[in-house]
Amino acid sequence: MDARVVGAGVVGLSCAIRLQEAGARVRVRALARTPGTTSDVAAAYYYPSRMAADPRILRWGRGTLRELARLAEDPATGVRAAKAIHLARPGAERPWWADAMPGFRAARRDELPAGQEAGWVVDTFVAEMPVYLRALEARFERAGGAFEAGRVADVRALARQAQGVVVNATGLGARECAGDASTYPIRGQVARVENPGLLDVVSDPDGPLAVAYVVPRSRDVVLGGTAQEGDWSLAPDPKTEEDILRKCALLEPRLAGARVTGRAVGLRPGRPAVRLERDADAPNLVHCYGHGGSGMTLSWGCADEVAALARQV
Numbered sequence: 001m002d003a004r005v006v007g008a009g010v011v012g013l014s015c016a017i018r019l020q021e022a023g024a025r026v027r028v029r030a031l032a033r034t035p036g037t038t039s040d041v042a043a044a045y046y047y048p049s050r051m052a053a054d055p056r057i058l059r060w061g062r063g064t065l066r067e068l069a070r071l072a073e074d075p076a077t078g079v080r081a082a083k084a085i086h087l088a089r090p091g092a093e094r095p096w097w098a099d100a101m102p103g104f105r106a107a108r109r110d111e112l113p114a115g116q117e118a119g120w121v122v123d124t125f126v127a128e129m130p131v132y133l134r135a136l137e138a139r140f141e142r143a144g145g146a147f148e149a150g151r152v153a154d155v156r157a158l159a160r161q162a163q164g165v166v167v168n169a170t171g172l173g174a175r176e177c178a179g180d181a182s183t184y185p186i187r188g189q190v191a192r193v194e195n196p197g198l199l200d201v202v203s204d205p206d207g208p209l210a211v212a213y214v215v216p217r218s219r220d221v222v223l224g225g226t227a228q229e230g231d232w233s234l235a236p237d238p239k240t241e242e243d244i245l246r247k248c249a250l251l252e253p254r255l256a257g258a259r260v261t262g263r264a265v266g267l268r269p270g271r272p273a274v275r276l277e278r279d280a281d282a283p284n285l286v287h288c289y290g291h292g293g294s295g296m297t298l299s300w301g302c303a304d305e306v307a308a309l310a311r312q313v
């Protein structure tokens with residue numbers, strides 16, 4: 001089987017690897033590769049952020065967890081196991097995503113940031129994205145995969161000319177190359193600061209400090225963030241950064257005064273729901289995009305399903 005994957009973010013690379021494992025000869029075509037993709041900007045911890053309750057999300061999340069657990073055994077992959085605390089409203093019901101979260105439990109008072117009353121503790125994984133994406137690229141190339149640089153103007157036209165299966169993993173790019181006007185940007189700004197020795201992820205997904213998160217990595221800590229729907233600006237905003245630093249120091253006081261070493265903005269591929277299906281007009285075309293704030297979280301589970309759909313082509 002010949003396969004072409006359009007897109008070299010976390011979704012495209014995971015799909016490309018699963019297609020190889022299914023026996024396909026795979027080429028990846030992309031406008032940008034690491035470190036120039038949206039995936040590179042992601043924090044990135046395992047958590048179904050800004051996703052509606054949907055049984056597919058739980059299935060895809062569990063599929064990703066299985067692979068992340070394997071990857072975390074080798075530090076060179078950029079993936080590590082971590083503990084995460086997600087703040088919650090006092091008395092909040094068990095969230096729908098809890099079933100795809102190992103170690104899920106209510107946080108003890110002494111585990112919470114000062115002034116916070118409730119939260120959930122989970123076992124999670126952090127992927128240091130530029131390291132992780134490079135490791136995925138290397139794994140793909142070692143298995144005989146090849147990259148091509150360039151834009152695909154129309155994925156359906158590409159699929160009609162192609163011999164084998166074509167996977168559309170273009171994220172926000174699907175708005176243009178698949179003509180999907182329901183895909184929109186969710187702007188995320190982050191600051192990177194020196195790591196004062198932190199290991200745990202702390203986040204306030206929808207409370208008074210939302211959207212704030214602290215994600216320690218090997219050399220720095222990623223501090224977020226924003227989730228600005230429909231905003232296409234890629235320029236970091238200084239006022240927003242001040243706000244991010246202030247909120248994150250409330251989540252983790254050891255961050256107060258931490259030196260900023262970098263800043264970035266990424267446009268998450270928003271969509272009312274992830275699109276993972278064969279195209280009605282081009283049956284050898286499989287779409288896999290629109291992962292919003294959860295592309296890393298859902299990547300391997302989606303890639304498993306893309307490989308299964310590709311086998312039907």
Ligand SMILES: Cc1cc2nc3c(=O)[nH]c(=O)nc-3n(C[C@H](O)[C@H](O)[C@H](O)COP(=O)(O)OP(=O)(O)OC[C@H]3O[C@@H](n4cnc5c(N)ncnc54)[C@H](O)[C@@H]3O)c2cc1C
Pocket residue numbers: 006007008009010011012029030031032033037038039040041042043044045046047150151152153169170171172173174176177187188189190224225265266267268269289290291292293294295296297298
């Ligand atoms: C600040 C921030 C924090 C985040 N934190 C997390 C987190 O903690 N956990 C998590 O799971 N997710 C997180 N995300 C979300 C995650 O980054 C995205 O869901 C994910 O990157 C989407 O991956 P993708 O491969 O679909 O898209 P992308 O990474 O955007 O890759 C798309 C690829 O398609 C290519 N492409 C696009 N159009 C074309 C075209 N026409 N022709 C050829 N190539 C094309 C691009 O060049 C690129 O290679 C975060 C995002 C941001 C911005």
